[in-house]
Amino acid sequence: MAEQPGVAVMGASGRMGRMLIQSITEGDKLRLVGAIERAGHDWLGEDVGVAMGGTALGVAVTDDLLDPLTKARIIIDFTAPDVTVATAALAAQARAVHIIGTTGMTEDDLTKVDAAARHAVIVRAGNMSLGVNLLVQLTRKVAAALDDDFDIEVVEAHHRHKVDAPSGTALMLGEAAADGRQIDLRDVYDAARDGITGARSTGHIGFSAIRGGDIIGEHDVIFAGPGERIVLSHRASDRALFAKGALKAASWGLQQEPGHYSMLDVLGL
Incomplete structure:
Protein backbone atom coordinates (compact mmCIF):
# COMPACT_ATOMS: atom_id res chain seq x y z
CA MET A 1 0.00 0.00 0.00
CA ALA A 2 1.35 3.44 -0.96
CA GLU A 3 2.35 5.77 1.85
CA GLN A 4 -0.21 8.43 2.72
CA PRO A 5 0.80 11.92 1.51
CA GLY A 6 2.20 14.08 4.30
CA VAL A 7 0.42 17.25 5.42
CA ALA A 8 1.71 20.23 7.41
CA VAL A 9 -0.87 22.43 9.13
CA MET A 10 -0.22 26.14 9.61
CA GLY A 11 -1.70 27.79 12.71
CA ALA A 12 -1.95 24.47 14.54
CA SER A 13 -3.44 25.93 17.74
CA GLY A 14 -6.24 27.87 16.04
CA ARG A 15 -9.84 26.75 15.64
CA MET A 16 -9.29 25.50 12.11
CA GLY A 17 -5.81 24.19 12.85
CA ARG A 18 -7.10 21.90 15.58
CA MET A 19 -10.02 20.74 13.47
CA LEU A 20 -7.73 20.00 10.54
CA ILE A 21 -5.33 18.00 12.69
CA GLN A 22 -8.21 16.03 14.18
CA SER A 23 -9.67 15.32 10.73
CA ILE A 24 -6.30 14.25 9.29
CA THR A 25 -5.53 11.88 12.16
CA GLU A 26 -9.03 10.38 12.16
CA GLY A 27 -8.93 9.78 8.40
CA ASP A 28 -6.93 7.26 6.39
CA LYS A 29 -5.96 9.21 3.26
CA LEU A 30 -3.41 11.70 4.60
CA ARG A 31 -0.90 11.77 7.44
CA LEU A 32 0.17 14.65 9.66
CA VAL A 33 3.88 15.46 9.35
CA GLY A 34 4.00 19.08 10.49
CA ALA A 35 2.32 21.49 12.93
CA ILE A 36 3.45 25.10 12.63
CA GLU A 37 2.86 28.00 14.99
CA ARG A 38 4.19 31.53 15.35
CA ALA A 39 7.47 32.26 17.13
CA GLY A 40 7.09 32.42 20.89
CA HIS A 41 3.90 30.36 21.01
CA ASP A 42 3.36 28.26 24.16
CA TRP A 43 2.99 25.07 22.13
CA LEU A 44 6.42 25.20 20.50
CA GLY A 45 8.38 21.98 21.12
CA GLU A 46 5.35 20.09 22.44
CA ASP A 47 3.76 17.12 20.72
CA VAL A 48 0.75 18.65 18.97
CA GLY A 49 -1.58 15.88 20.11
CA VAL A 50 -0.65 16.45 23.74
CA ALA A 51 -0.91 20.23 23.33
CA MET A 52 -4.45 19.73 22.03
CA GLY A 53 -5.31 17.76 25.17
CA GLY A 54 -5.16 14.28 23.62
CA THR A 55 -2.66 11.52 22.94
CA ALA A 56 0.76 12.01 21.39
CA LEU A 57 0.82 12.10 17.58
CA GLY A 58 4.58 12.07 17.10
CA VAL A 59 4.63 15.57 15.60
CA ALA A 60 6.26 18.42 17.53
CA VAL A 61 4.98 21.97 17.07
CA THR A 62 7.56 24.20 15.38
CA ASP A 63 7.83 27.77 14.12
CA ASP A 64 10.05 26.70 11.20
CA LEU A 65 8.20 25.51 8.08
CA LEU A 66 11.37 24.42 6.28
CA ASP A 67 11.75 21.11 8.15
CA PRO A 68 8.10 20.00 7.68
CA LEU A 69 8.41 20.94 4.00
CA THR A 70 11.03 18.21 3.55
CA LYS A 71 8.31 15.66 4.43
CA ALA A 72 5.04 17.37 3.43
CA ARG A 73 3.46 17.22 -0.01
CA ILE A 74 0.61 19.44 1.21
CA ILE A 75 0.44 22.63 3.30
CA ILE A 76 -2.94 23.67 4.70
CA ASP A 77 -3.11 27.30 5.73
CA PHE A 78 -5.92 29.12 7.57
CA THR A 79 -3.80 31.90 9.09
CA ALA A 80 -3.19 35.57 8.28
CA PRO A 81 -2.40 37.23 4.93
CA ASP A 82 1.27 37.99 5.64
CA VAL A 83 1.88 34.43 6.84
CA THR A 84 0.06 32.95 3.85
CA VAL A 85 1.99 35.01 1.30
CA ALA A 86 5.32 33.95 2.83
CA THR A 87 4.16 30.33 3.00
CA ALA A 88 3.06 30.39 -0.66
CA ALA A 89 6.59 31.27 -1.76
CA LEU A 90 8.14 28.47 0.31
CA ALA A 91 5.53 25.91 -0.76
CA ALA A 92 6.14 26.83 -4.40
CA GLN A 93 9.87 26.22 -4.02
CA ALA A 94 9.12 22.79 -2.54
CA ARG A 95 6.44 22.12 -5.20
CA ALA A 96 4.00 21.36 -2.37
CA VAL A 97 0.25 21.73 -2.79
CA HIS A 98 -0.86 24.82 -0.84
CA ILE A 99 -4.45 24.90 0.40
CA ILE A 100 -5.39 28.45 1.45
CA GLY A 101 -8.43 29.28 3.57
CA THR A 102 -6.99 32.61 4.77
CA THR A 103 -9.28 35.62 4.30
CA GLY A 104 -8.69 39.38 4.28
CA MET A 105 -6.05 39.23 1.53
CA THR A 106 -5.30 42.35 -0.52
CA GLU A 107 -4.83 42.62 -4.27
CA ASP A 108 -1.07 42.79 -3.68
CA ASP A 109 -1.24 39.61 -1.59
CA LEU A 110 -3.16 37.82 -4.36
CA THR A 111 -0.64 38.96 -6.97
CA LYS A 112 2.10 37.26 -4.94
CA VAL A 113 -0.03 34.12 -4.55
CA ASP A 114 -0.57 34.09 -8.33
CA ALA A 115 3.19 34.26 -8.82
CA ALA A 116 3.70 31.25 -6.54
CA ALA A 117 0.97 29.34 -8.42
CA ARG A 118 3.13 29.37 -11.55
CA HIS A 119 5.32 26.75 -9.84
CA ALA A 120 2.93 24.78 -7.61
CA VAL A 121 -0.72 23.96 -7.07
CA ILE A 122 -2.62 26.48 -4.96
CA VAL A 123 -6.27 26.00 -4.03
CA ARG A 124 -7.65 29.14 -2.42
CA ALA A 125 -11.21 29.74 -1.22
CA GLY A 126 -12.93 32.05 1.23
CA ASN A 127 -15.00 29.03 2.21
CA MET A 128 -14.30 25.33 1.68
CA SER A 129 -17.82 23.96 2.18
CA SER A 237 -23.31 24.31 12.31
CA ASP A 238 -20.02 22.39 12.48
CA ARG A 239 -16.55 23.72 11.70
CA ALA A 240 -15.59 20.19 10.62
CA LEU A 241 -17.23 20.82 7.25
CA PHE A 242 -14.51 23.37 6.42
CA ALA A 243 -11.78 20.88 7.36
CA LYS A 244 -13.46 18.20 5.25
CA GLY A 245 -13.49 20.55 2.26
CA ALA A 246 -9.84 21.49 2.77
CA LEU A 247 -8.78 17.84 2.85
CA LYS A 248 -10.82 17.12 -0.27
CA ALA A 249 -9.04 20.03 -1.96
CA ALA A 250 -5.68 18.68 -0.80
CA SER A 251 -6.22 15.23 -2.30
CA TRP A 252 -7.54 16.81 -5.51
CA GLY A 253 -4.58 19.17 -5.75
CA LEU A 254 -2.09 16.31 -5.77
CA GLN A 255 -3.42 15.31 -9.19
CA GLN A 256 -3.24 18.79 -10.79
CA GLU A 257 -0.71 20.83 -12.71
CA PRO A 258 0.60 24.09 -11.13
CA GLY A 259 -2.02 26.82 -11.05
CA HIS A 260 -4.30 28.92 -8.87
CA TYR A 261 -7.56 27.00 -8.34
CA SER A 262 -10.76 27.47 -6.34
CA MET A 263 -13.17 25.11 -4.59
CA LEU A 264 -15.43 25.42 -7.63
CA ASP A 265 -12.65 23.64 -9.56
CA VAL A 266 -12.30 20.99 -6.85
CA LEU A 267 -16.04 20.33 -6.81
CA GLY A 268 -16.38 20.40 -10.59
CA LEU A 269 -18.79 23.34 -10.43
Missing part, protein backbone atom coordinates in the same frame (compact mmCIF):
# COMPACT_ATOMS: atom_id res chain seq x y z
CA LEU A 130 -19.87 22.29 -0.54
CA GLY A 131 -22.99 24.22 0.47
CA VAL A 132 -21.36 27.64 0.26
CA ASN A 133 -19.85 26.92 -3.13
CA LEU A 134 -23.27 25.84 -4.39
CA LEU A 135 -24.62 29.09 -2.92
CA VAL A 136 -22.01 31.02 -4.92
CA GLN A 137 -23.24 29.39 -8.12
CA LEU A 138 -26.89 30.09 -7.25
CA THR A 139 -26.07 33.71 -6.44
CA ARG A 140 -24.42 34.17 -9.82
CA LYS A 141 -27.43 32.67 -11.64
CA VAL A 142 -30.05 34.66 -9.72
CA ALA A 143 -28.12 37.92 -10.18
CA ALA A 144 -27.93 37.24 -13.91
CA ALA A 145 -31.66 36.61 -14.07
CA LEU A 146 -32.73 39.77 -12.20
CA ASP A 147 -32.10 43.35 -13.30
CA ASP A 148 -31.09 46.18 -11.00
CA ASP A 149 -34.70 46.74 -9.92
CA PHE A 150 -33.59 44.11 -7.39
CA ASP A 151 -31.14 45.46 -4.81
CA ILE A 152 -28.50 42.99 -3.60
CA GLU A 153 -27.38 42.82 0.02
CA VAL A 154 -24.94 40.30 1.52
CA VAL A 155 -25.31 39.80 5.28
CA GLU A 156 -22.87 37.64 7.24
CA ALA A 157 -22.44 36.63 10.88
CA HIS A 158 -19.39 35.14 12.63
CA HIS A 159 -17.94 34.61 16.10
CA ARG A 160 -16.66 37.52 18.15
CA HIS A 161 -12.99 36.66 17.49
CA LYS A 162 -13.06 37.05 13.71
CA VAL A 163 -10.77 39.93 12.74
CA ASP A 164 -11.77 40.73 9.13
CA ALA A 165 -15.04 42.01 7.66
CA PRO A 166 -16.78 41.36 5.39
CA SER A 167 -15.91 37.68 5.57
CA GLY A 168 -14.11 36.01 2.70
CA THR A 169 -17.30 34.09 1.98
CA ALA A 170 -19.34 37.30 1.81
CA LEU A 171 -16.87 38.69 -0.70
CA MET A 172 -17.10 35.47 -2.74
CA LEU A 173 -20.88 35.92 -2.83
CA GLY A 174 -20.58 39.59 -3.75
CA GLU A 175 -18.15 38.72 -6.55
CA ALA A 176 -20.58 36.07 -7.80
CA ALA A 177 -23.46 38.56 -7.83
CA ALA A 178 -21.36 41.13 -9.68
CA ASP A 179 -20.18 38.50 -12.13
CA GLY A 180 -23.80 37.50 -12.77
CA ARG A 181 -24.55 41.11 -13.69
CA GLN A 182 -21.32 41.39 -15.67
CA ILE A 183 -19.97 44.25 -13.58
CA ASP A 184 -16.88 44.78 -11.41
CA LEU A 185 -17.64 44.48 -7.68
CA ARG A 186 -15.16 47.29 -6.95
CA ASP A 187 -17.42 49.70 -8.86
CA VAL A 188 -20.61 48.83 -6.91
CA TYR A 189 -19.31 47.84 -3.46
CA ASP A 190 -21.12 49.38 -0.45
CA ALA A 191 -19.73 48.73 3.02
CA ALA A 192 -21.88 48.76 6.16
CA ARG A 193 -23.78 52.06 6.45
CA ASP A 194 -23.75 54.54 9.30
CA GLY A 195 -25.30 57.96 9.77
CA ILE A 196 -27.02 60.00 7.08
CA THR A 197 -25.96 58.02 4.04
CA GLY A 198 -28.57 59.15 1.53
CA ALA A 199 -30.63 56.83 -0.62
CA ARG A 200 -29.25 53.52 -1.80
CA SER A 201 -27.46 53.69 -5.16
CA THR A 202 -29.13 51.65 -7.89
CA GLY A 203 -27.12 48.59 -8.84
CA HIS A 204 -24.83 48.66 -5.82
CA ILE A 205 -24.10 45.54 -3.75
CA GLY A 206 -24.22 46.10 -0.01
CA PHE A 207 -22.43 44.23 2.79
CA SER A 208 -23.22 43.96 6.49
CA ALA A 209 -21.25 42.04 9.14
CA ILE A 210 -22.45 40.72 12.51
CA ARG A 211 -19.92 39.61 15.14
CA GLY A 212 -20.86 37.82 18.35
CA GLY A 213 -20.57 34.74 20.52
CA ASP A 214 -19.47 31.52 18.87
CA ILE A 215 -21.31 31.81 15.54
CA ILE A 216 -19.46 29.54 13.11
CA GLY A 217 -20.72 31.18 9.94
CA GLU A 218 -24.01 32.43 8.52
CA HIS A 219 -24.51 34.06 5.11
CA ASP A 220 -27.56 35.52 3.39
CA VAL A 221 -27.77 37.01 -0.09
CA ILE A 222 -30.87 39.18 -0.32
CA PHE A 223 -32.38 40.21 -3.65
CA ALA A 224 -34.94 42.89 -2.71
CA GLY A 225 -37.25 44.01 -5.50
CA PRO A 226 -40.59 45.77 -5.83
CA GLY A 227 -43.09 43.77 -3.81
CA GLU A 228 -40.90 40.71 -3.21
CA ARG A 229 -37.61 39.42 -1.84
CA ILE A 230 -35.52 36.37 -2.66
CA VAL A 231 -33.15 35.24 0.10
CA LEU A 232 -30.43 32.64 -0.47
CA SER A 233 -28.98 31.37 2.82
CA HIS A 234 -26.31 29.11 4.24
CA ARG A 235 -25.79 28.18 7.91
CA ALA A 236 -22.71 26.34 9.14
